[in-house]
Amino acid sequence: MNPMFIGVGGCGINLLEAWKNGLPESSAFIGVNRDSTRLKNLDGQMKTIRLLSADHVDVWSEELSTAEMQVKASMQMNFTQVNAFMDNHDSVVILAGLGGMTGSWATQVLAEYCIASRWSAVVMVTTPFCFERKRKHVAIEALQALKSLGCPVITYDNQDITKLYPNCSFSDALWRANKGFLNSYRAYIGELKQGGDNECRQ
Ligand SMILES: Nc1nc2c(ncn2[C@@H]2O[C@H](COP(=O)(O)OP(=O)(O)OP(=O)(O)O)[C@@H](O)[C@H]2O)c(=O)[nH]1
Ligand SMILES: [Mg+2]
Numbered sequence: 080m081n082p083m084f085i086g087v088g089g090c091g092i093n094l095l096e097a098w099k100n101g102l103p104e105s106s107a108f109i110g111v112n113r114d115s116t117r118l119k120n121l122d123g124q125m126k127t128i129r130l131l132s133a134d135h136v137d138v139w140s141e142e143l144s145t146a147e148m149q150v151k152a153s154m155q156m157n158f159t160q161v162n163a164f165m166d167n168h169d170s171v172v173i174l175a176g177l178g179g180m181t182g183s184w185a186t187q188v189l190a191e192y193c194i195a196s197r198w199s200a201v202v203m204v205t206t207p208f209c210f211e212r213k214r215k216h217v218a219i220e221a222l223q224a225l226k227s228l229g230c231p232v233i234t235y236d237n238q239d240i241t242k243l244y245p246n247c248s249f250s251d252a253l254w255r256a257n258k259g260f261l262n263s264y265r266a267y268i269g270e271l272k273q274g275g276d277n278e279c280r281q
Contacts (some may be wrong), residue, residue, distance in 0.1 A: 083168040085109045090176025090205055092117060097257035102217055104206045109164055126164050128157045130185060143239030147184050154185040158192050169198035172264065176235065178207035183221035190228055202228040203264060208237045231268060235260045
């Protein structure tokens with residue numbers, strides 16, 4: 080396996096940054112975002128894909144469906160670029176925060192594209208804090224849509240962060256949680272390998 084790690088939206092990119100040094104050297108990285116400043120600040124090893132900005136769309140109003148269509152279409156317009164970046168990679172790990180527009184909607188069409196391209200795909204996503212009420216329903220819908228694609232979807236419930244790191248600042252707690260989520264990926268890879276070994280033994 081020679082995975083391409085694709086961080087989608089703010090959270091996805093934060094996860095990439097937290098995971099990068101703990102991953103095998105053959106790993107490669109793509110940051111996908113609508114926030115161009117965030118993409119410019121990424122370290123030079125990371126490839127980037129900039130989606131269209133929807134600054135003019137009032138996101139949590141009746142314009143929600145417009146924003147969803149725009150994010151999805153913008154991701155689709157970049158499939159050729161994803162394909163070019165994949166080069167000799169045969170698997171993808173997609174990282175994102177559900178509830179965010181980019182993380183919820185670009186992730187769906189990207190995962191669909193990866194599966195259709197026959198790359199082995201796993202999606203690793205956070206679900207919103209309780210206080211992010213408006214984001215909750217977007218996240219629930221997005222999670223259902225991702226699960227229906229048939230690839231493994233591994234979640235990290237952000238609500239657990241407050242319990243796990245009660246004495247940390249919020250940003251420190253997020254960073255620790257992001258690092259901790261890497262263990263779920265490692266466990267997933269470990270199970271895959273064990274499954275493979277078992278198959279060989281039979
Ligand atoms: N664990 C964790 N969760 C995060 C982090 N950053 C954001 N989140 C969660 O991810 C959700 C989505 O936030 P963002 O990633 O900033 O949103 P986005 O995908 O960039 O989407 P838009 O900015 O709305 O286009 C938030 O509601 C938070 O619950 C992070 O660094 N770690
Ligand atoms: Mg964002």
